[in-house]
């Protein structure tokens with residue numbers, strides 16, 4: 001029998017950030033596809049759309065009129081999943097039915113007044129303005145006593161449930177710390193207590209040595225396909241310096257973040273020459289007043305596409321009931337992303 | 348301030364089977380939708396499709412020809428994510444990159460030779476044949492020393508990644524126990540050790556008393572929207588008797604399972620008068636030789652639709668990075684499902 005080979009044989013890999021496993025089936029990419037074919041995202045959008053409720057000067061679904069904004073624009077979500085005035089309460093029946101009130105604030109951040117742009121089409125200086133808004137918002141929301149976690153994220157593209165194509169991200173800030181963040185706290189804390197260094201510093205050192213999963217780097221950040229990636233072209237953006245959250249970034253780091261965001265998302269768009277859909281978001285220190293010396297700022301990119309612009313990876317039956325599963329190896333995904341140009345196909 | 352009300356205010360609920368939480372935002376169902384609209388599933392399919400690789404007598408993608416089967420038909424997946432002859436091996440770099448070979452067997456079960464049917468359109472006697480195949484397969488695969496878990500599931504509809512519309516389910520049987528099953532073992536074991544009864548027996552007793560989340564029941568099974576449901580119309584099918592796996596069901600229970608599957612899936616189809624997409628699957632005792640007195644057989648149904656036949660719930664940015672989130676309450680979903688007829692809209 002041949003020796004076990006990560007690039008040939010089915011195996012599980014450990015996600016060191018969550019402690020959970022993913023099933024990798026390298027040989028499976030050859031299977032035929034008679035399933036769902038997605039529509040191509042519309043590639044041409046107007047600079048201004050009179051019907052878009054995020055464009056400057058337009059009226060939103062809630063009835064409020066947007067200002068005639070020129071850069072970024074932040075407002076409270078008109079249909080927020082979390083509300084600040086939620087009454088505090090609990091419900092418990094024999095410990096089998098357990099509920100707890102959850103208050104919070106949901107915001108929308110328009111990245112640009114231009115309806116036709118996306119992060120990879122914006123210039124680095126304009127992306128830097130978005131970074132500054134993230135810093136301010138994390139600071140402002142996180143300093144409230146009723147906010148224990150500030151989740152900054154973006155759903156890009158219809159395929160990822162974006163309810164509007166205008167370039168925008170969201171913030172959901174809430175009174176408890178969510179499940180995925182708690183998993184990462186547990187794993188990072190364990191490592192930090194045992195080794196006196198952050199889990200991601202040591203992990204990053206190995207990746208920089210191995211090189212096979214690196215996609216793009218600059219002075220302050222590295223984007224790579226993590227060893228345990230679930231989504232076909234998933235990436236993890238890590239700060240070289242061990243910092244807990246975005247407010248700790250110095251000026252040069254904030255510029256470098258804007259730089260790497262543009263370069264990474266440009267590669268994504270170039271992969272299938274479409275405006276590449278993904279959900280992305282930062283994980284950083286909770287704002288519940290605790291000390292989190294183990295936390296290392298990072299950003300996850302979860303893109304749904306697998307084979308082409310129109311065939312995505314479905315996380316369904318087996319994945320929902322068993323384990324997440326992927327067909328191509330993280331190494332081959334990194335290899336493809338690394339081979340792409342950083343000049344955007346549309347520019 | 349008003350008192351905290353589960354049907355008005357945002358809150359989290361505990362999933363007692365996984366120990367994880369879901370965010371519920373009851374007021375959010377009013378938000379407008381300018382996002383993705385799905386295609387309607389094709390409602391008319393031929394009894395036999397010469398191009399379908401699951402129809403009797405046709406050639407499959409792998410080149411093998413299907414027999415002219417008359418009832419159910421089981422074969423090994425031509426593009427299996429798990430293979431029995433995977434060489435055993437491990438990979439470990441400083442505990443930060445960890446991988447382990449995973450062997451297994453993937454099977455496909457055609458529920459019927461008829462291309463145009465689905466579970467709700469089959470009669471109870473024919474569904475009972477499917478139940479019998481599940482029992483046989485669990486027994487056969489589970490008795491192999493190299494198989495430690497047998498995951499039986501169905502992806503129904505293009506929206507749930509089914510690569511072929513012919514009525515079929517799958518089995519992925521593997522050498523380790525997957526993540527989701529381990530979570531449920533931990534939770535059920537803890538409860539069983541503390542209370543001497545299965546977690547789901549006691550949970551079911553509460554639900555039968557409260558009634559608000561029950562969808563359909565018969566002599567041996569109850570289908571309900573669990574208190575912690577994530578997907579809008581998610582249901583959980585529980586056996587009244589505390590049994591660990593499907594091989595323990597007696598003849599009358601197997602008939603009752605066929606009966607409730609037909610009734611539940613008929614209600615699903617009637618909800619939006621379409622062939623309702625979902626991923627569904629059983630959770631039951633691992634087959635690694637351990638004793639699992641705490642395990643209580645059940646089946647999860649995870650349907651993606653939210654508002655209509657064409658608007659689904661997206662588990663994206665916040666959900667991937669934070670917590671799963673839902674807009675309508677489990678109680679209102681149960682109420683709608685309970686109000687539907689059990690006569691199929693097409694029959």
Ligand SMILES: O=P(O)(O)O[C@H]1O[C@H](CO)[C@@H](O)[C@H](O)[C@H]1O
Nearest residue numbers: 313314316317318319508509510
């Ligand atoms: O096995 P199929 O139908 O080709 O594929 C479908 O089910 C599998 C198991 O849930 C998933 O891994 C695939 O992403 C999905 O498209």
Ligand SMILES: O=P(O)(O)O[C@H]1O[C@H](CO)[C@@H](O)[C@H](O)[C@H]1O
Nearest residue numbers: 161162163660661663664665666
């Ligand atoms: O907030 P939006 O863009 O209306 O909605 C989108 O993002 C939310 C946060 O990830 C999800 O809960 C919704 O399912 C999705 O459609």
